[in-house]
Amino acid sequence: MPRPTLAQELDQLAVLIHNAGPAGVGSDALLQLLGGTHERRTLQRRLARLSEQGRITVRGEGRATRYHPSNPSHPQQPPVEAAPPAAWATADYVPTSAEGAEIRAAISQSRHLRKPVGYQLDFLSQYHPNDTAYLPHDLREQLHGLGRSPADQTPAGTFARDILNRLLIDLSWASSHLEGNTYSRLDTERLIEFGQAAEGKNALETQMILNHKQAIEYLVLQPENAQVRTDTLIALHAFLSDGLMADPASVGRIRRRAVEIGGSVYLPIALPQRLEELFGIVTQMAAEITDPFEQAFFLMVHLPYLQPFEDVNKRVSRLAANIPFIRHNLCPLSFIDVPQQAYVDAMLGVYELNRVDLLRDVFVWAYERSCQQYVAVKQNLVPPDIFRLRHRQALAEVIAAIVRQGEAATEDAVKRRMPASVPEADHTHFVQLALAEFGALHAGNAVRFGIRPLEFGEWAGRDRGDASYGA
CATH class of the missing domain: 1.10.3290.10 (Fido-like domain)
Known part of the structure; x- marks a missing residue:
């Protein structure tokens, strides 16, 4: 097998540092991952070159020095010839540090x-x-x-x-x-x-x-x-x-x-x-x-x-x-x-x-x-309505009952059917919510409240002298 070029060695090293994740990786761990293919001085020169190219970030001093990917969200792409280390070879695992690989072994x-x-x-x-x-x-x-x-x-x-x-x-x-x-x-x-x-x-x-x-x-x-x-x-x-x-x-x-x-x-x-x-x-x-x-x-x-x-x-x-x-x-x-x-x-x-x-x-x-x-x-994302989420069952009961009884969707109708589970302090808000739901109710979305299309059609078609819903 031909000896890897300098560019290939740098690419492989950049991949190792990226796979180490945000915690970074030290030179001892990198030497271990490279499996003895680099001497320490050679590794230091390669790391310096990557730093100069802006591909990695160096933090700490002496033995505490750690190497981090300069852009963790965009991993370096290895050359075709550079196979990833065995610790990352399986697709059903996470990128693993040298210490993590030791534990796994x-x-x-x-x-x-x-x-x-x-x-x-x-x-x-x-x-x-x-x-x-x-x-x-x-x-x-x-x-x-x-x-x-x-x-x-x-x-x-x-x-x-x-x-x-x-x-x-x-x-x-x-x-x-x-x-x-x-x-x-x-x-x-x-x-x-x-x-x-x-x-x-x-x-x-x-x-x-x-x-x-x-x-x-x-x-x-x-x-x-x-x-x-x-x-x-x-x-x-x-x-x-x-x-x-x-x-x-x-x-x-x-x-x-x-x-x-x-x-x-x-x-x-x-x-x-x-x-x-x-x-x-x-x-x-x-x-x-x-x-x-x-x-x-x-x-x-x-x-x-x-x-x-x-x-x-x-x-x-x-x-x-x-x-x-x-x-x-x-x-x-x-x-x-x-x-x-x-x-x-x-x-x-x-x-x-x-x-x-x-x-x-x-x-x-x-x-x-x-x-x-x-x-x-x-x-x-549309933020969920926490009030509606809390009272969703009561809301469904009230709307379904009014439709099935053929009543007009009025404030009084909602208040008469207000379940005991709705605290008194929430009554006004609940009525407003129920009337707003009636305002947007139609045959296609009435199923959310357990109302069948036929039931909705009968309710919407009645002449009650009130505003028409579901038009």
Whole structure:
């Protein structure tokens, strides 16, 4: 095989640095990835050339020097002859740092070759909120730049509410998919928007999706719930585990028995009193972290590692990770398109090795993906009417009843049929909303309220001496 040209070597090196992601990569890791094809001095010359060309950014000094892509959103294209490293050769994985690749290799060994380990208290006690950082400062700055939304100066939860309809579908589907749920995204959309369960799916899969929907609404529709507190995390577990636990009493409750993790040699704490104490400590430490990205990542690491509940721990951690994003009006983390194997491997690295590098690779890739989904398209989305969302069932009942009784759509008619579920303080707004809906009602959209075309036709054709609807 002919020796690669200088241009090809530079291209290959640029690809490696881009694939390392926003965290950047050091020269030692690059030498390892290059597999001994470069000497250190040669590598330094190549890196200097890339920097001069503006293709990479150099940060730090000495052994702390790290190399970053100058434009993370536009990856460098390798030449045809330059094959990507084996760590990135599979399409169903995320771009992996050298440290992440080490973790992947370690946990890929057969289970019987891996040493059983228990809960390591040092892993938690060595972390000091706002002093320790799993996410380097430069990386957090880049994530802030990616996740900042047009709603950053508005009340907490505004951005998540603006994209709620889409977030309900994406996060419910993606988080469930990571648990092996076989619902497609389209199936999930039909279930959430129209209540149509997919054919051929078991009831537990359907329940899992609906549980996610309720848990997300709990955080987004009432931003005061989006707090890192023990009662919030327990409430999330109650929503997410409803109807899915062998023992119904374990729903929304710290576990009282030992558990094992399938496919892992990690054995979580079994003593209930110790578990409850540590759950409080983990939550308090998380609450003290001021940076939203570090806080989110800490929750993704230490909640599953502790395993405070009999099951559904990772699902709780994924929704809990969105609490700081909701509070700070940052782009939420939907986990859309995250490869299941990459996430599983990353969690095994935390469980068995107490190493967060691979999970950080997954977290950064997932957040970049979420930002592409939401921040870039937010300007094209119509913000949902939260009041309408809250009273959608009552609205459907009132409109359907007036049409079926052949009544005129008047303020008095709406008030007479006002359901008790609508608080008195909301009556005026509800009446206005109902009359506005009648103003836009026609045979094609009446089905939203359970009204058949024939029923609408009879109602619209009656001479009631009132304004004509559906013309």
